Amino acid sequence: MNDPVDVLIIGAGASGAAVAWSLAETKMHILCLEQGGWMNPATYPSTGRDWEARAFGDYSPSPNIRAQPEDYPVNDDNSPIKVVNFNGVGGGTVMYTAHFPRLHPSDFRVRTLDGVADDWPVDYDTLAPFFEENDRMMGVSGLAGDPGVPPRSPPMPPLALGRSGTMLGKAMNRLGWHWWPSDTTVATADYEGRARCINLGHCTPACAQGSKASTDITYWPVARRAGVELRTHCRVREITTNEHGMAAGVVYYDADGVEQFQAAEVVVLACNGVGTPRLLLTSASGRFPNGLANSTGLVGKNLMFHPYAQVYGYVDDETDSNRAPPTCLWSKEFYETDKSRGFVRGYTFQFGRGVGPVAEAVASDAKGLVPWGAGHHAAFRRLNGHRLGLSAICEDLPEEHNRVTLDPALKDSHGIPAPRIDYTIGENTARMMEHGIARAKEILAAAEATEICVNSPILYGGWHLLGTARMGTDPARSVVNEWGRSHDVKNLFIVDGSLFVTSGGVNPTSTIQALALYIADQMKQRLANLFD
Amino acid sequence: MSADSLLTLAQSDDLRAIAGVIIPVSAEFDVPGADDPAIHADMVATLGRDAGLVREALDELARLAGRPLAGLDPARRAAVAMELRATGGAAVATLTRVVLQCYYRDDRVVRSLGLEPRPPYPKGHVLEEGDWSLLDPVRVRSPMWRRP
Numbered sequence: 001m002n003d004p005v006d007v008l009i010i011g012a013g014a015s016g017a018a019v020a021w022s023l024a025e026t027k028m029h030i031l032c033l034e035q036g037g038w039m040n041p042a043t044y045p046s047t048g049r050d051w052e053a054r055a056f057g058d059y060s061p062s063p064n065i066r067a068q069p070e071d072y073p074v075n076d077d078n079s080p081i082k083v084v085n086f087n088g089v090g091g092g093t094v095m096y097t098a099h100f101p102r103l104h105p106s107d108f109r110v111r112t113l114d115g116v117a118d119d120w121p122v123d124y125d126t127l128a129p130f131f132e133e134n135d136r137m138m139g140v141s142g143l144a145g146d147p148g149v150p151p152r153s154p155p156m157p158p159l160a161l162g163r164s165g166t167m168l169g170k171a172m173n174r175l176g177w178h179w180w181p182s183d184t185t186v187a188t189a190d191y192e193g194r195a196r197c198i199n200l201g202h203c204t205p206a207c208a209q210g211s212k213a214s215t216d217i218t219y220w221p222v223a224r225r226a227g228v229e230l231r232t233h234c235r236v237r238e239i240t241t242n243e244h245g246m247a248a249g250v251v252y253y254d255a256d257g258v259e260q261f262q263a264a265e266v267v268v269l270a271c272n273g274v275g276t277p278r279l280l281l282t283s284a285s286g287r288f289p290n291g292l293a294n295s296t297g298l299v300g301k302n303l304m305f306h307p308y309a310q311v312y313g314y315v316d317d318e319t320d321s322n323r324a325p326p327t328c329l330w331s332k333e334f335y336e337t338d339k340s341r342g343f344v345r346g347y348t349f350q351f352g353r354g355v356g357p358v359a360e361a362v363a364s365d366a367k368g369l370v371p372w373g374a375g376h377h378a379a380f381r382r383l384n385g386h387r388l389g390l391s392a393i394c395e396d397l398p399e400e401h402n403r404v405t406l407d408p409a410l411k412d413s414h415g416i417p418a419p420r421i422d423y424t425i426g427e428n429t430a431r432m433m434e435h436g437i438a439r440a441k442e443i444l445a446a447a448e449a450t451e452i453c454v455n456s457p458i459l460y461g462g463w464h465l466l467g468t469a470r471m472g473t474d475p476a477r478s479v480v481n482e483w484g485r486s487h488d489v490k491n492l493f494i495v496d497g498s499l500f501v502t503s504g505g506v507n508p509t510s511t512i513q514a515l516a517l518y519i520a521d522q523m524k525q526r527l528a529n530l531f532d
Numbered sequence: 533m534s535a536d537s538l539l540t541l542a543q544s545d546d547l548r549a550i551a552g553v554i555i556p557v558s559a560e561f562d563v564p565g566a567d568d569p570a571i572h573a574d575m576v577a578t579l580g581r582d583a584g585l586v587r588e589a590l591d592e593l594a595r596l597a598g599r600p601l602a603g604l605d606p607a608r609r610a611a612v613a614m615e616l617r618a619t620g621g622a623a624v625a626t627l628t629r630v631v632l633q634c635y636y637r638d639d640r641v642v643r644s645l646g647l648e649p650r651p652p653y654p655k656g657h658v659l660e661e662g663d664w665s666l667l668d669p670v671r672v673r674s675p676m677w678r679r680p
Contacts (some may be wrong), residue, residue, distance in 0.1 A: 046652040050578065053633040057581055067581075109680035123680070147673040161662025169666040178670060198656030208653040323657035336678050357645060361632040366625065372554045372613055377561045384645060 001261075005031040005229075008250060008264035010236050010279065012036075013091015014509050015496040015516035016270030017215035017223065018134065022520035024226035026527070031262065032228065033252055035235040036070035036088030039216050044208040046200045052358035059205040061095055062460050063087070070233070072412035072419075074274065076462070079423035081305050083274055083462040089232060090216035092272065093185075096463065096509060097204050098212045099327050099350055100140055100183040102131055103511045105150060106336060107504035114337050114344045116428075117397050120501045121473045121482035122518065124150065130514040130521070137222075138213040138513070139191040142183035148332030149180075156188045159197070162320040164353035165328050167388060171447035177333040182350070183510075184327040185213035192218075201322040201356070212325075234260075237416050238283040239267055239292055239492070246531070247292075247492045253414045266523075266530070268493045270516070273303065273465030276498040277404045278419040280469065293469070293486040293494075298479050300405055302398035302467040304503040307425050309433040309456040311440035312352075312389025313449030314382070321354035321385045328353050334392075334439060335505055343431040345395040347505040349440070354387040367453050388449050391458070392436025394429050395505040398467050425457065433457070464508050469498035483526075484519035490531040495519050537576050538583035542600065543590045548572045549601035550593060551631045553613040563644045566635045574634040582626050589627035592616060 006028035009016045020032055041047075045054040056065070061084035063071040070087040086095035105124035110117045128150075135154060142154030158181035161169060165181070172179040186203060187194045197211040210217055224230060233255035240261075242248040249263035269276045277300035283292040291299050320328075331349035334341070355363070360383055364370045370379040407420035425433070433456055444452055471494075472478025475487040480499065486492040495516040497508055504511070523530060537544060552567030564571065579586060597604060597612045604612065616624060635641055639649040648655075 044653070047654075048651050049637050049649075050633075051651050053578070053637070056629060056633070104677050105680055106678040113678065113680060145671060147670065148676050150677060160659045161664065161666070162659045163662070166660075166662040166666065169662075173666060173669055176669075178673065178676060180667070180670060198654075199659045200652035200656050202652050209656070320659060322652075324659040332676055336676065357636040357642070357647070358633045361636050362629050365628055365632060372617060373610060374556055374558075376555050377558045377563065381561070381645070 002263070004249070004263035004265070005029045006264070007031070007266045007268060008033065008262060009268045009270055010250065011091060011270035011272070011275065011496070012089045012215070012220065012230060013270060013272065014093050014215055015512050016091070016268070017219035018137070018513045018516040019268055019270060019495050019520045020228045021137070021219040021223040021226070022517050023523065024223050024228050026524060027227070030228045032230045033234040033236055033250070033262070034089055034230060034232050037232045038089050039094055039206065041206070041208045041210060044206040046202040046208045051202055052356050055205055059095070061086070061463070069413060072416070073410055075407045075410050075418060075420040079421045080425060081307060081423065081457050081462045082460045083421060083465065084460055085272065085274070085465070089220060089230065090214035092463070093214040093509065094206050094216065095204060097326050098185045099507045100138070100185050100510045101330060101348060101506040102149065102514070103504040103506060104335065107502060110345070110502045116344055117502045118472065118477070121471055127511070127514045127518055130517040131510065133517055134510065134513045138185045138218050139187050139194060140183050140185055141188040143181050146180040148178050148335070154183055156191060159184060159186060159188055159325055159327065162324050162328070162353060163318060164320040164388060165351070167315060167317070167319065167447050168329055168351050168443070171443050172331065174446045175442060177331060179329050179331045182327050182330045184325065186325050186327060187211045187213070197325060199324045201324050203325045203327070235414055235416070236279060237414065239279065241285060241287055241292070241489065245287060245489065247489055257414070266491045266493065268495055270496050273468045273497040274404050274419050274421070276494060276496055277468040278406065281406050282417055288488070293479055293488045293492060295488050296476060296479065298470065300468050301400040301403045302470055303402040303404055303421070303423055304396035304398060304464070304466040304500065305423065305462050306396055306464040306503055306505070307394050307429055307433055307457040308461040309392040309394060309436045309440070309454070310389065310458050311437055311444065311452065311454050312387055313444040313452040314386045315388050315447060315449045316386070318385050319354040319388055321387065322356035324353050326352050334435070341435055343428045343435065345397070345428070345432070345505065347392040347394040347432055347436050349390050349436070350393055351390045354385065357384050360384045360387060369451060388444065388447055390440050390443065392433065392440060393505050393507065394432045394436060396429055396503045397426055398470070398502060399426055404468050464497065464503065466497045466500040466503050466508060469494050470501050471499045472501065483522035493519060493523070538579050539576060539587065539590070542594070543587060544576055546590050546593055546601045547575060547586070549609065550613060550616070550627070551575070553609055554628065554631050555635055561644055563641050564638070566631050568638070571634050571638050574638070575630055578634070579630065582630055585623045585626035586630055589616070589623040592619060592623065
């Protein structure tokens with residue numbers, strides 16, 4: 001029998017780590033259960049000669065391909081975009097590009113400004129101090145003075161422009177369009193025990209240098225020193241409730257596969273936009289027959305991905321290719337609504353630096369750019385090290401038919417039902433993607449790139465899992481209130497990407513963590529009457 | 533099936549033969565073909581989770597060729613390879629990827645591309661700083677973001 005804890009956090013990724021760290025100062029007994037284990041940088045792909053090949057195997061972003069013991073399968077057959085994630089201490093921050101923009105102020109007022117979707121119950125100014133706090137904790141590199149975003153003060157200087165950034169910057173200047181070095185959590189200086197970036201260039205599938213901020217090396221060491229307990233290889237099956245309709249604790253499988261019960265005064269869900277609704281739905285009971293916190297039926301609905309329209313081409317000069325972090329520049333030229341474009345809302349352009357030889361060979365073979373046979377060598381040498389590309393990260397509007405449910409047949413290794421994804425790209429988003437592709441081609445033309453290729457949407461591009469337990473002040477139209485507490489279950493909180501009312505057009509990790517810190521702050525301020 | 537392989541001897545031979553068709557030896561670029569013994573050995577040794585789909589592709593290859601691929605004359609071998617490529621699908625894509633990922637990590641091939649044959653860590657790379665004055669026209673723009 002496990003001793004009861006005050007706060008039980010499920011998931012040790014971006015948001016769970018931030019909440020754990022923030023709540024640690026209360027001196028409550030805080031426990032986090034994580035289905036994966038601690039990461040070992042000595043085994044990361046960039047330490048071996050098979051560094052590129054492992055992206056197709058044990059370091060694939062797809063849990064279905066990776067298929068590690070800590071992963072759960074996802075039935076995403078009925079979606080043009082496949083779910084990608086990572087399970088382990090650090091969660092998705094172990095396997096992300098470290099592109100770290102924030103949602104814009106307008107993203108929180110979508111209904112008011114553009115007449116679509118809903119406004120958020122919080123605004124940018126409310127989150128601003130938590131963005132700043134998170135930037136310090138994660139260690140953000142960037143350049144102040146960007147006219148495309150509200151003022152912010154990254155604690156480290158930006159990544160160098162490099163060859164790719166210089167080519168792209170020149171192209172954008174020719175067009176008169178906005179660009180700026182991206183905010184990134186890649187450390188450009190030694191920072192809080194992390195070594196500065198040495199350009200391994202293989203950031204996404206985990207950073208062996210420890211320069212990229214993942215929460216296993218940022219929030220967690222501090223939180224654990226402050227007394228937070230983290231139990232790894234513990235997979236939660238369900239959240240149980242008591243006769244008062246409050247969360248009583250969780251049933252989980254420990255590292256030996258033994259079923260355990262952990263009682264808790266407060267349960268915090270931090271499993272992101274697929275894992276969180278999955279767990280709420282597997283927690284259905286006689287008291288909550290449609291799943292926990294689901295009296296509205298909204299749990300799992302309004303799934304948003306950010307469809308990516310990727311466009312790239314090849315230039316005569318060598319690019320940085322794989323010899324630098326993929327994070328390079330962003331552009332906000334098409335972010336804010338301009339109805340003359342034929343859609344509302346907008347997108348960020350995220351510029352890359354290129355790819356390594358194996359990635360280039362595999363992609364170019366699939367595109368038919370390199371022949372089989374004698375012509376292979378010359379064709380490949382023309383392409384390798386010469387790629388220049390960008391992606392439009394398109395805002396996805398919430399639609400209830402885009403959803404996460406429980407698959408009736410597929411189960412994980414513990415017999416827990418797997419999530420099923422039903423998703424289609426909305427009309428507004430599709431128009432936005434076409435616009436992004438056309439503008440990207442203009443940018444590449446300005447950079448004198450040829451042999452233009454398009455991947456739209458990126459098939460394995462479901463990095464951003466949002467909206468499936470949305471926040472709001474109206475209990476009939478939201479799952480949690482304006483500070484993350486379930487409308488139905490007063491000691492149940494959600495702190496991850498599920499909360500998003502709309503998606504914005506940026507990578508969401510910065511905003512997810514700012515929201516998590518904000519909710520933790522609200523909990524601390526309301527400790528005396530947290531359940532009222 | 534050999535003890536140290538996930539392929540039969542015939543499948544292993546066909547894998548080597550098709551690899552040589554995909555990427556033949558080149559005197560011009562002074563590189564081996566993908567049927568080089570060391571590269572072939574790398575493919576076989578690291579097949580792992582890809583074995584099932586690669587076997588599926590090799591079965592299709594054997595069906596198209598009707599006999600060991602290496603036993604066909606070069607023109608017929610190339611024609612069968614093109615036929616296989618045209619069938620597409622996950623199996624052929626996986627077989628091709630296995631060939632490419634082993635070829636483009638071979639020391640001789642990597643050097644021929646002007647790269648160092650080593651993993652990225654711990655040496656890393658040097659990233660040019662670039663010309664920050666390029667940002668000057670952007671710096672003078674008015675704020676673009678909307679205040680609600």
